[in-house]
Amino acid sequence: MIKRLAVLLPLALAACGTLPEPFYGNPGPEGARLSIPPAPVLMVPPPAAASLLDAKSAPIYAKDLAAALVNYDIPSIAGAPMKGGWLLTTSASRNGDTITPAYVITGPDGKTYGNQNGAPIAAAAWSQGDPAALNNAATTDAQALSKTLTAINARIQGSNPQSLENRPPRIFIGPVTGAPGDGNHSLPLNLGRDLPGPDDVVVTNPAQADFTVTGNIVVTPGQNGQVMVELDWSVQDANHRKIGQVTQLHPLALADITPYWGDVAAAAATEAATGIQQVIANAVLKKGS
Template sequence: MKRASFLLAVLLTGCGTLPQPFYGNPGPAAAKLAVPPAPVLMVPTPSTALLGNDAAPIYARDLAGQLAAYDVPSVAGPVQKDNWHLQITATLSGNKVIPSYDVIGPDGKSYGKETGKPVGAKEWADGDKTALAQTASADAPSLSKLMTRINANIQHSNPHSLENRTPRIFIGTITGAPGDGDTSLPTDLSRALQGPNLEQVKDKQQADFTVTGKVKATPQGQGKLLVELDWTVRDTNNRVAGKVTQIHELSQSDVSPYWGDVAAAATKEAAGGILSVIQNEILKKTSKPEPAGK
Protein backbone atom coordinates (compact mmCIF):
# COMPACT_ATOMS: atom_id res chain seq x y z
CA MET A 1 0.00 0.00 0.00
CA LYS A 2 1.57 3.26 -1.12
CA ARG A 3 2.01 6.34 1.07
CA ALA A 4 3.04 9.85 -0.03
CA SER A 5 6.76 9.92 -0.63
CA PHE A 6 7.37 13.00 1.50
CA LEU A 7 6.14 11.28 4.66
CA LEU A 8 8.66 9.81 7.05
CA ALA A 9 7.75 6.16 7.74
CA VAL A 10 9.02 4.81 11.03
CA LEU A 11 8.28 1.34 12.33
CA LEU A 12 6.33 1.48 15.58
CA THR A 13 7.55 -1.06 18.09
CA GLY A 14 5.55 -1.96 21.17
CA CYS A 15 6.38 -2.94 24.69
CA GLY A 16 4.47 -4.77 27.38
CA THR A 17 1.46 -6.89 26.52
CA LEU A 18 -1.51 -5.83 24.42
CA PRO A 19 -4.53 -7.96 23.53
CA GLN A 20 -4.28 -10.15 20.46
CA PRO A 21 -4.77 -10.09 17.55
CA PHE A 22 -3.91 -6.43 16.92
CA TYR A 23 -0.67 -6.32 18.84
CA GLY A 24 1.90 -8.92 17.89
CA ASN A 25 0.19 -9.72 14.57
CA PRO A 26 1.09 -6.76 12.38
CA GLY A 27 0.02 -8.21 9.07
CA PRO A 28 1.73 -7.50 5.75
CA ALA A 29 2.54 -3.82 6.20
CA ALA A 30 2.87 -3.48 9.99
CA ALA A 31 2.33 -0.12 11.70
CA LYS A 32 3.85 3.08 10.38
CA LEU A 33 4.29 6.52 11.85
CA ALA A 34 4.15 9.32 9.31
CA VAL A 35 5.15 12.77 10.55
CA PRO A 36 6.99 15.75 9.13
CA PRO A 37 10.55 15.87 10.44
CA ALA A 38 11.45 18.32 13.17
CA PRO A 39 12.79 21.69 11.99
CA VAL A 40 16.46 21.62 11.07
CA LEU A 41 19.39 23.99 10.99
CA MET A 42 20.35 24.48 7.36
CA VAL A 43 24.06 24.95 6.65
CA PRO A 44 24.30 26.64 3.25
CA THR A 45 27.49 26.72 1.21
CA PRO A 46 29.39 29.81 2.43
CA SER A 47 30.26 32.46 -0.15
CA THR A 48 32.25 34.84 2.09
CA ALA A 49 34.38 32.41 4.09
CA LEU A 50 37.60 32.66 2.06
CA LEU A 51 36.97 29.20 0.63
CA GLY A 52 37.08 28.14 -3.01
CA ASN A 53 34.11 26.83 -4.97
CA ASP A 54 35.12 23.23 -4.31
CA ALA A 55 36.01 23.61 -0.63
CA ALA A 56 32.98 25.67 0.48
CA PRO A 57 30.35 22.92 0.04
CA ILE A 58 32.71 20.39 1.60
CA TYR A 59 33.00 22.50 4.74
CA ALA A 60 29.22 22.98 4.90
CA ARG A 61 28.77 19.20 4.80
CA ASP A 62 31.52 18.62 7.38
CA LEU A 63 30.02 21.12 9.80
CA ALA A 64 26.45 19.87 9.36
CA GLY A 65 27.63 16.34 10.05
CA GLN A 66 29.50 17.37 13.18
CA LEU A 67 26.51 19.34 14.49
CA ALA A 68 24.24 16.37 13.91
CA ALA A 69 26.61 14.30 16.06
CA TYR A 70 25.89 16.80 18.87
CA ASP A 71 22.12 16.28 18.46
CA VAL A 72 21.59 19.48 16.47
CA PRO A 73 19.40 18.45 13.49
CA SER A 74 21.50 19.92 10.67
CA VAL A 75 21.57 19.55 6.90
CA ALA A 76 23.99 21.03 4.40
CA GLY A 77 21.88 22.86 1.84
CA PRO A 78 20.39 26.19 0.81
CA VAL A 79 18.35 28.40 3.12
CA GLN A 80 14.75 27.18 3.39
CA LYS A 81 11.59 28.91 4.54
CA ASP A 82 10.59 28.19 8.16
CA ASN A 83 14.01 26.73 8.99
CA TRP A 84 16.95 28.21 10.81
CA HIS A 85 20.27 28.53 9.03
CA LEU A 86 23.92 29.05 9.88
CA GLN A 87 25.74 31.86 8.11
CA ILE A 88 29.46 31.13 7.83
CA THR A 89 32.05 33.84 7.23
CA ALA A 90 35.80 34.09 7.85
CA THR A 91 38.50 36.74 8.34
CA LEU A 92 42.24 36.62 7.79
CA SER A 93 44.50 37.33 10.79
CA GLY A 94 48.17 36.99 9.93
CA ASN A 95 48.77 33.42 8.82
CA LYS A 96 45.48 32.23 10.36
CA VAL A 97 41.87 32.26 9.26
CA ILE A 98 39.19 32.85 11.90
CA PRO A 99 35.78 31.33 11.01
CA SER A 100 32.67 33.10 12.32
CA TYR A 101 29.14 31.77 12.62
CA ASP A 102 25.82 33.59 12.81
CA VAL A 103 22.57 31.73 13.66
CA ILE A 104 19.74 33.21 11.59
CA GLY A 105 16.12 32.54 12.51
CA PRO A 106 13.16 31.94 10.18
CA ASP A 107 12.34 35.65 10.56
CA GLY A 108 15.72 36.61 9.09
CA LYS A 109 17.09 37.94 12.38
CA SER A 110 20.36 36.99 14.05
CA TYR A 111 19.91 35.05 17.29
CA GLY A 112 23.51 34.40 18.24
CA LYS A 113 27.09 34.49 17.00
CA GLU A 114 30.13 32.36 17.67
CA THR A 115 33.79 32.70 16.71
CA GLY A 116 35.54 29.54 15.60
CA LYS A 117 39.00 28.19 16.26
CA PRO A 118 41.89 29.62 14.17
CA VAL A 119 43.00 27.46 11.26
CA GLY A 120 46.06 27.76 9.04
CA ALA A 121 45.39 30.22 6.24
CA LYS A 122 47.12 28.12 3.58
CA GLU A 123 45.33 24.90 4.49
CA TRP A 124 42.00 26.77 4.59
CA ALA A 125 42.56 28.55 1.28
CA ASP A 126 43.73 25.33 -0.36
CA GLY A 127 40.63 23.53 0.84
CA ASP A 128 42.68 20.87 2.61
CA LYS A 129 40.07 18.23 3.49
CA THR A 130 41.79 17.24 6.73
CA ALA A 131 41.97 20.86 7.90
CA LEU A 132 38.30 21.46 7.02
CA ALA A 133 37.18 18.34 8.87
CA GLN A 134 39.27 19.25 11.93
CA THR A 135 37.87 22.79 11.99
CA ALA A 136 34.30 21.51 11.79
CA SER A 137 35.01 19.08 14.61
CA ALA A 138 36.59 21.80 16.75
CA ASP A 139 33.79 24.35 16.27
CA ALA A 140 30.75 22.06 16.53
CA PRO A 141 30.70 21.77 20.36
CA SER A 142 30.47 25.52 20.96
CA LEU A 143 27.89 25.91 18.21
CA SER A 144 25.73 23.18 19.70
CA LYS A 145 25.83 24.99 23.06
CA LEU A 146 24.88 28.23 21.30
CA MET A 147 21.84 26.53 19.75
CA THR A 148 20.82 25.19 23.15
CA ARG A 149 21.01 28.69 24.66
CA ILE A 150 19.02 30.21 21.81
CA ASN A 151 16.31 27.61 22.10
CA ALA A 152 16.06 28.05 25.88
CA ASN A 153 15.87 31.85 25.59
CA ILE A 154 13.06 31.69 23.05
CA GLN A 155 11.03 29.23 25.07
CA HIS A 156 11.41 31.05 28.36
CA SER A 157 10.64 34.49 26.90
CA ASN A 158 7.44 33.43 25.15
CA PRO A 159 4.48 33.10 27.56
CA HIS A 160 2.31 31.64 24.79
CA SER A 161 4.78 28.90 24.00
CA LEU A 162 3.41 25.38 24.19
CA GLU A 163 6.70 24.52 25.86
CA ASN A 164 5.45 26.45 28.91
CA ARG A 165 2.08 24.73 29.28
CA THR A 166 0.38 21.41 28.65
CA PRO A 167 -0.94 21.13 25.08
CA ARG A 168 -4.71 20.72 24.75
CA ILE A 169 -6.09 18.00 22.47
CA PHE A 170 -9.56 17.37 21.09
CA ILE A 171 -10.47 13.87 19.91
CA GLY A 172 -12.79 14.16 16.95
CA THR A 173 -14.73 11.63 14.95
CA ILE A 174 -13.66 8.23 13.64
CA THR A 175 -15.36 7.13 10.44
CA GLY A 176 -15.49 4.05 8.24
CA ALA A 177 -14.93 1.39 10.90
CA PRO A 178 -16.93 -1.84 10.80
CA GLY A 179 -18.93 -2.87 13.86
CA ASP A 180 -18.87 -0.40 16.74
CA GLY A 181 -15.42 0.97 15.79
CA ASP A 182 -16.61 4.51 15.11
CA THR A 183 -17.66 4.68 18.78
CA SER A 184 -15.17 2.42 20.56
CA LEU A 185 -12.01 3.74 18.87
CA PRO A 186 -12.37 7.40 19.99
CA THR A 187 -13.39 6.25 23.46
CA ASP A 188 -10.34 4.03 23.83
CA LEU A 189 -8.05 6.65 22.28
CA SER A 190 -9.21 9.09 24.96
CA ARG A 191 -8.14 6.56 27.60
CA ALA A 192 -4.82 5.85 25.86
CA LEU A 193 -3.91 9.54 25.73
CA GLN A 194 -4.66 10.24 29.38
CA GLY A 195 -1.67 11.47 31.35
CA PRO A 196 0.31 14.55 32.36
CA ASN A 197 1.59 15.27 28.83
CA LEU A 198 -1.78 16.23 27.34
CA GLU A 199 -4.96 17.99 28.46
CA GLN A 200 -8.07 16.67 26.72
CA VAL A 201 -10.82 19.20 26.02
CA LYS A 202 -14.40 18.74 24.86
CA ASP A 203 -14.52 21.93 22.79
CA LYS A 204 -12.51 21.87 19.55
CA GLN A 205 -12.12 25.66 19.70
CA GLN A 206 -10.10 25.32 22.92
CA ALA A 207 -7.71 22.73 21.50
CA ASP A 208 -4.16 23.15 20.24
CA PHE A 209 -4.46 19.88 18.33
CA THR A 210 -7.36 17.84 16.96
CA VAL A 211 -7.17 14.13 16.19
CA THR A 212 -9.54 12.45 13.75
CA GLY A 213 -9.50 9.00 12.24
CA LYS A 214 -10.56 7.10 9.15
CA VAL A 215 -10.80 3.33 8.89
CA LYS A 216 -10.76 1.27 5.72
CA ALA A 217 -11.53 -2.43 5.93
CA THR A 218 -10.84 -4.44 2.77
CA PRO A 219 -12.04 -8.09 2.56
CA GLN A 220 -9.18 -10.53 1.90
CA GLY A 221 -11.21 -13.72 1.65
CA GLN A 222 -11.65 -16.57 4.14
CA GLY A 223 -13.14 -14.19 6.70
CA LYS A 224 -10.08 -11.93 6.79
CA LEU A 225 -9.95 -8.12 6.58
CA LEU A 226 -7.04 -5.80 5.82
CA VAL A 227 -7.77 -2.95 8.24
CA GLU A 228 -6.08 0.42 7.76
CA LEU A 229 -6.43 3.07 10.47
CA ASP A 230 -5.34 6.59 9.52
CA TRP A 231 -5.08 9.06 12.39
CA THR A 232 -4.65 12.72 11.41
CA VAL A 233 -3.39 15.40 13.80
CA ARG A 234 -4.26 19.01 12.90
CA ASP A 235 -3.24 22.27 14.55
CA THR A 236 -5.37 25.32 15.36
CA ASN A 237 -5.11 26.47 11.73
CA ASN A 238 -6.48 23.12 10.53
CA ARG A 239 -3.09 22.35 9.04
CA VAL A 240 -2.02 18.70 9.07
CA ALA A 241 0.73 18.37 11.68
CA GLY A 242 1.23 14.67 11.04
CA LYS A 243 -0.37 11.29 10.52
CA VAL A 244 -0.18 7.88 12.14
CA THR A 245 -1.08 4.91 9.96
CA GLN A 246 -1.70 1.38 11.19
CA ILE A 247 -2.27 -1.59 8.91
CA HIS A 248 -3.21 -5.02 10.21
CA GLU A 249 -4.84 -8.16 8.93
CA LEU A 250 -7.71 -9.20 11.18
CA SER A 251 -10.57 -11.67 11.19
CA GLN A 252 -14.04 -10.30 10.52
CA SER A 253 -15.06 -11.49 13.97
CA ASP A 254 -12.32 -9.37 15.59
CA VAL A 255 -14.08 -6.11 14.69
CA SER A 256 -17.72 -7.02 14.17
CA PRO A 257 -20.01 -6.49 15.87
CA TYR A 258 -17.64 -5.27 18.61
CA TRP A 259 -13.99 -4.22 18.53
CA GLY A 260 -13.53 -4.81 22.26
CA ASP A 261 -9.89 -5.39 23.26
CA VAL A 262 -8.77 -4.85 19.66
CA ALA A 263 -9.78 -1.17 19.89
CA ALA A 264 -7.87 -0.81 23.16
CA ALA A 265 -4.76 -2.38 21.63
CA ALA A 266 -4.97 -0.31 18.45
CA THR A 267 -5.39 3.00 20.23
CA LYS A 268 -2.65 2.27 22.74
CA GLU A 269 -0.31 1.60 19.83
CA ALA A 270 -1.46 4.73 17.99
CA ALA A 271 -1.17 6.98 21.07
CA GLY A 272 2.63 6.85 21.03
CA GLY A 273 2.72 7.98 17.42
CA ILE A 274 0.21 10.76 18.04
CA LEU A 275 2.30 12.04 20.94
CA SER A 276 5.37 12.06 18.70
CA VAL A 277 3.52 14.12 16.10
CA ILE A 278 2.49 16.65 18.74
CA GLN A 279 5.96 16.84 20.25
CA ASN A 280 7.51 17.46 16.82
CA GLU A 281 4.98 20.19 16.12
CA ILE A 282 5.64 21.84 19.48
CA LEU A 283 9.35 21.80 18.68
CA LYS A 284 8.63 23.57 15.38
CA LYS A 285 6.40 26.17 17.02
CA THR A 286 8.78 26.92 19.88
CA SER A 287 11.83 27.23 17.65
CA LYS A 288 10.74 30.70 16.59
CA PRO A 289 9.05 33.60 18.44
CA GLU A 290 5.32 34.17 18.37
CA PRO A 291 4.27 37.20 16.29
CA ALA A 292 4.12 40.44 18.26
CA GLY A 293 0.85 41.07 20.04
CA LYS A 294 -0.27 37.45 20.07
Protein backbone atom coordinates in the same frame (compact mmCIF):
# COMPACT_ATOMS: atom_id res chain seq x y z
CA MET B 1 16.44 11.56 8.69
CA ILE B 2 13.07 10.80 10.14
CA LYS B 3 12.68 7.20 11.15
CA ARG B 4 9.36 5.38 11.17
CA LEU B 5 9.12 3.65 14.52
CA ALA B 6 6.44 1.04 15.13
CA VAL B 7 6.02 0.11 18.78
CA LEU B 8 4.32 -3.04 19.94
CA LEU B 9 2.47 -2.67 23.22
CA PRO B 10 2.71 -5.86 25.29
CA LEU B 11 -0.83 -7.05 25.78
CA ALA B 12 -1.95 -9.22 28.67
CA LEU B 13 -5.03 -11.42 28.30
CA ALA B 14 -7.33 -10.83 31.24
CA ALA B 15 -10.60 -12.73 31.49
CA CYS B 16 -13.49 -11.02 33.22
CA GLY B 17 -16.85 -12.74 33.10
CA THR B 18 -17.86 -13.46 29.52
CA LEU B 19 -16.59 -10.18 28.06
CA PRO B 20 -13.46 -10.34 25.90
CA GLU B 21 -10.85 -7.96 27.32
CA PRO B 22 -7.65 -8.70 25.44
CA PHE B 23 -6.31 -5.18 25.49
CA TYR B 24 -6.18 -4.57 29.22
CA GLY B 25 -2.68 -4.64 30.64
CA ASN B 26 0.32 -2.50 31.41
CA PRO B 27 2.23 -1.25 28.35
CA GLY B 28 5.24 -0.49 30.56
CA PRO B 29 7.68 2.42 30.37
CA GLU B 30 8.95 1.28 26.97
CA GLY B 31 5.42 1.02 25.60
CA ALA B 32 5.86 3.86 23.14
CA ARG B 33 8.90 5.35 21.51
CA LEU B 34 9.32 8.50 19.57
CA SER B 35 10.87 9.54 16.31
CA ILE B 36 11.58 13.22 16.83
CA PRO B 37 10.44 15.58 14.15
CA PRO B 38 12.86 18.16 12.85
CA ALA B 39 12.84 21.78 13.94
CA PRO B 40 12.51 24.59 11.36
CA VAL B 41 15.27 24.25 8.78
CA LEU B 42 18.51 26.21 9.24
CA MET B 43 19.92 27.58 5.98
CA VAL B 44 23.70 27.53 5.54
CA PRO B 45 24.69 29.72 2.58
CA PRO B 46 28.15 29.52 0.96
CA PRO B 47 30.44 31.75 3.01
CA ALA B 48 31.18 35.17 1.52
CA ALA B 49 34.61 36.67 0.89
CA ALA B 50 34.95 37.49 4.59
CA SER B 51 35.39 33.76 5.20
CA LEU B 52 38.75 33.80 3.34
CA LEU B 53 37.50 30.89 1.20
CA ASP B 54 37.55 31.06 -2.60
CA ALA B 55 34.44 30.77 -4.76
CA LYS B 56 35.00 27.05 -5.34
CA SER B 57 35.63 26.12 -1.71
CA ALA B 58 32.83 28.20 -0.13
CA PRO B 59 29.89 26.03 -1.32
CA ILE B 60 31.81 22.89 -0.40
CA TYR B 61 32.22 24.14 3.16
CA ALA B 62 28.54 25.10 3.35
CA LYS B 63 27.54 21.56 2.35
CA ASP B 64 29.98 20.02 4.83
CA LEU B 65 28.71 22.21 7.66
CA ALA B 66 25.03 21.56 6.90
CA ALA B 67 25.63 17.81 6.72
CA ALA B 68 27.57 17.85 10.00
CA LEU B 69 24.75 19.73 11.76
CA VAL B 70 22.19 17.20 10.51
CA ASN B 71 24.23 14.53 12.29
CA TYR B 72 23.52 16.44 15.52
CA ASP B 73 19.76 16.51 14.80
CA ILE B 74 19.82 20.12 13.54
CA PRO B 75 17.86 20.15 10.25
CA SER B 76 20.12 22.15 7.97
CA ILE B 77 20.40 22.77 4.23
CA ALA B 78 23.25 24.34 2.31
CA GLY B 79 21.80 27.09 0.14
CA ALA B 80 20.71 30.68 -0.17
CA PRO B 81 18.84 32.31 2.74
CA MET B 82 15.05 31.87 2.78
CA LYS B 83 12.69 34.66 3.79
CA GLY B 84 11.41 34.04 7.30
CA GLY B 85 13.98 31.31 7.96
CA TRP B 86 16.94 30.77 10.27
CA LEU B 87 20.40 31.50 8.92
CA LEU B 88 23.96 30.46 9.79
CA THR B 89 26.64 32.64 8.20
CA THR B 90 30.38 32.03 8.25
CA SER B 91 33.31 34.44 8.28
CA ALA B 92 36.92 33.95 9.36
CA SER B 93 39.95 35.78 10.72
CA ARG B 94 43.64 35.02 10.25
CA ASN B 95 46.23 35.02 13.00
CA GLY B 96 49.65 34.02 11.72
CA ASP B 97 49.54 30.48 10.38
CA THR B 98 46.00 29.75 11.57
CA ILE B 99 42.50 30.77 10.58
CA THR B 100 39.57 30.82 12.98
CA PRO B 101 36.06 30.48 11.53
CA ALA B 102 33.32 32.59 13.10
CA TYR B 103 29.60 31.95 12.92
CA VAL B 104 26.53 34.15 13.31
CA ILE B 105 23.03 32.72 13.92
CA THR B 106 20.26 34.97 12.61
CA GLY B 107 16.56 34.48 13.29
CA PRO B 108 13.55 34.93 10.99
CA ASP B 109 13.14 38.44 12.41
CA GLY B 110 16.61 39.44 11.20
CA LYS B 111 18.02 39.63 14.72
CA THR B 112 21.27 37.96 15.80
CA TYR B 113 20.62 35.17 18.28
CA GLY B 114 24.11 33.81 18.68
CA ASN B 115 27.80 34.27 17.81
CA GLN B 116 30.41 31.56 18.04
CA ASN B 117 34.02 31.03 17.05
CA GLY B 118 35.14 27.76 15.57
CA ALA B 119 38.31 25.79 16.15
CA PRO B 120 41.53 27.17 14.59
CA ILE B 121 42.61 25.52 11.35
CA ALA B 122 45.86 25.69 9.39
CA ALA B 123 45.71 28.79 7.19
CA ALA B 124 47.16 27.07 4.15
CA ALA B 125 44.65 24.20 4.25
CA TRP B 126 41.72 26.59 4.69
CA SER B 127 42.78 29.10 2.06
CA GLN B 128 43.53 26.39 -0.49
CA GLY B 129 40.21 24.69 0.20
CA ASP B 130 41.68 21.33 1.16
CA PRO B 131 38.59 19.02 1.15
CA ALA B 132 39.66 16.91 4.11
CA ALA B 133 40.55 19.98 6.19
CA LEU B 134 37.26 21.71 5.41
CA ASN B 135 35.26 18.61 6.27
CA ASN B 136 37.14 18.18 9.53
CA ALA B 137 36.57 21.84 10.44
CA ALA B 138 32.83 21.53 9.73
CA THR B 139 32.55 18.34 11.76
CA THR B 140 34.41 19.86 14.70
CA ASP B 141 32.49 23.14 14.77
CA ALA B 142 29.08 21.51 14.24
CA GLN B 143 29.17 19.92 17.68
CA ALA B 144 29.52 23.23 19.50
CA LEU B 145 27.08 24.95 17.15
CA SER B 146 24.44 22.32 17.80
CA LYS B 147 24.60 23.06 21.52
CA THR B 148 24.30 26.79 20.89
CA LEU B 149 21.32 26.30 18.58
CA THR B 150 19.61 24.01 21.09
CA ALA B 151 20.09 26.59 23.85
CA ILE B 152 18.64 29.33 21.61
CA ASN B 153 15.60 27.18 20.87
CA ALA B 154 15.03 26.45 24.55
CA ARG B 155 15.27 30.14 25.43
CA ILE B 156 12.76 31.11 22.75
CA GLN B 157 10.31 28.36 23.63
CA GLY B 158 10.52 29.15 27.33
CA SER B 159 9.51 32.78 26.71
CA ASN B 160 6.61 31.94 24.40
CA PRO B 161 3.27 31.56 26.24
CA GLN B 162 1.93 29.51 23.32
CA SER B 163 4.86 27.12 23.44
CA LEU B 164 4.12 23.51 24.35
CA GLU B 165 6.37 24.06 27.35
CA ASN B 166 3.77 26.42 28.78
CA ARG B 167 0.44 24.78 27.94
CA PRO B 168 -1.03 21.30 27.44
CA PRO B 169 -0.69 19.91 23.90
CA ARG B 170 -3.83 19.91 21.79
CA ILE B 171 -4.70 16.59 20.13
CA PHE B 172 -7.08 15.94 17.27
CA ILE B 173 -8.39 12.39 16.83
CA GLY B 174 -8.63 11.70 13.13
CA PRO B 175 -10.33 8.83 11.34
CA VAL B 176 -9.93 5.13 12.06
CA THR B 177 -10.06 2.91 8.99
CA GLY B 178 -10.16 -0.78 8.18
CA ALA B 179 -12.09 -2.02 11.22
CA PRO B 180 -14.93 -4.50 10.80
CA GLY B 181 -18.26 -3.88 12.50
CA ASP B 182 -18.59 -0.49 14.15
CA GLY B 183 -14.87 -0.21 14.99
CA ASN B 184 -14.21 2.81 12.78
CA HIS B 185 -16.72 4.70 14.93
CA SER B 186 -16.39 3.13 18.37
CA LEU B 187 -12.57 3.16 18.57
CA PRO B 188 -12.06 6.94 18.06
CA LEU B 189 -15.09 7.60 20.26
CA ASN B 190 -13.53 5.66 23.13
CA LEU B 191 -10.08 7.15 22.49
CA GLY B 192 -11.61 10.61 22.80
CA ARG B 193 -12.71 9.71 26.32
CA ASP B 194 -9.33 8.35 27.41
CA LEU B 195 -6.84 10.84 25.92
CA PRO B 196 -7.90 14.06 27.70
CA GLY B 197 -6.32 14.81 31.06
CA PRO B 198 -4.26 17.37 32.94
CA ASP B 199 -1.44 16.95 30.40
CA ASP B 200 -3.44 16.68 27.17
CA VAL B 201 -6.40 18.45 25.56
CA VAL B 202 -8.53 16.91 22.79
CA VAL B 203 -9.82 19.38 20.18
CA THR B 204 -12.43 18.91 17.47
CA ASN B 205 -10.81 21.29 14.97
CA PRO B 206 -7.70 19.84 13.31
CA ALA B 207 -6.43 23.36 12.56
CA GLN B 208 -6.04 23.93 16.33
CA ALA B 209 -4.13 20.70 16.97
CA ASP B 210 -0.48 20.29 17.83
CA PHE B 211 -0.76 16.55 17.17
CA THR B 212 -3.14 14.37 15.17
CA VAL B 213 -3.83 10.70 15.88
CA THR B 214 -5.20 8.36 13.23
CA GLY B 215 -5.84 4.63 13.35
CA ASN B 216 -5.64 1.78 10.88
CA ILE B 217 -7.03 -1.66 11.67
CA VAL B 218 -5.92 -4.83 9.89
CA VAL B 219 -7.73 -8.13 10.49
CA THR B 220 -6.18 -11.33 9.14
CA PRO B 221 -7.15 -15.01 9.56
CA GLY B 222 -5.63 -16.59 12.65
CA GLN B 223 -5.63 -20.02 14.25
CA ASN B 224 -8.37 -22.01 15.98
CA GLY B 225 -11.12 -20.03 14.30
CA GLN B 226 -9.80 -16.69 15.50
CA VAL B 227 -8.60 -13.61 13.64
CA MET B 228 -5.47 -11.57 14.29
CA VAL B 229 -6.36 -7.93 14.96
CA GLU B 230 -3.65 -5.28 14.52
CA LEU B 231 -4.35 -1.69 15.53
CA ASP B 232 -1.82 0.87 14.34
CA TRP B 233 -2.12 4.35 15.86
CA SER B 234 -0.03 6.99 14.05
CA VAL B 235 0.86 10.32 15.65
CA GLN B 236 1.70 13.31 13.47
CA ASP B 237 2.76 16.81 14.43
CA ALA B 238 1.20 20.04 13.19
CA ASN B 239 3.40 19.89 10.07
CA HIS B 240 2.03 16.44 9.18
CA ARG B 241 5.30 14.72 10.04
CA LYS B 242 4.98 11.32 11.64
CA ILE B 243 6.59 11.29 15.09
CA GLY B 244 5.58 7.87 16.35
CA GLN B 245 3.33 4.85 16.09
CA VAL B 246 1.70 2.69 18.72
CA THR B 247 0.76 -0.85 17.63
CA GLN B 248 -1.55 -3.31 19.37
CA LEU B 249 -1.81 -6.94 18.28
CA HIS B 250 -4.03 -9.72 19.59
CA PRO B 251 -6.04 -12.75 18.42
CA LEU B 252 -9.81 -12.47 18.79
CA ALA B 253 -12.94 -14.26 17.76
CA LEU B 254 -14.55 -12.39 14.90
CA ALA B 255 -17.77 -12.32 16.94
CA ASP B 256 -15.95 -10.16 19.53
CA ILE B 257 -15.75 -7.27 17.07
CA THR B 258 -18.73 -7.79 14.76
CA PRO B 259 -21.13 -6.21 14.53
CA TYR B 260 -20.08 -4.27 17.64
CA TRP B 261 -16.70 -3.83 19.30
CA GLY B 262 -18.24 -2.93 22.66
CA ASP B 263 -15.89 -3.46 25.60
CA VAL B 264 -13.07 -4.50 23.28
CA ALA B 265 -13.03 -0.97 21.84
CA ALA B 266 -13.03 0.52 25.34
CA ALA B 267 -10.12 -1.66 26.47
CA ALA B 268 -8.14 -1.10 23.26
CA ALA B 269 -8.60 2.67 23.49
CA THR B 270 -7.47 2.75 27.12
CA GLU B 271 -4.20 1.00 26.30
CA ALA B 272 -3.66 2.97 23.10
CA ALA B 273 -4.15 6.23 25.00
CA THR B 274 -1.31 5.34 27.36
CA GLY B 275 1.11 4.82 24.50
CA ILE B 276 -0.04 7.87 22.56
CA GLN B 277 0.29 10.09 25.64
CA GLN B 278 3.86 8.88 26.11
CA VAL B 279 4.76 9.60 22.47
CA ILE B 280 3.38 13.13 22.78
CA ALA B 281 5.00 13.73 26.17
CA ASN B 282 8.37 12.72 24.72
CA ALA B 283 7.83 15.06 21.76
CA VAL B 284 7.07 17.99 24.06
CA LEU B 285 10.07 17.18 26.23
CA LYS B 286 12.37 17.00 23.22
CA LYS B 287 11.14 20.33 21.88
CA GLY B 288 12.08 21.97 25.16
CA SER B 289 15.47 20.32 25.55
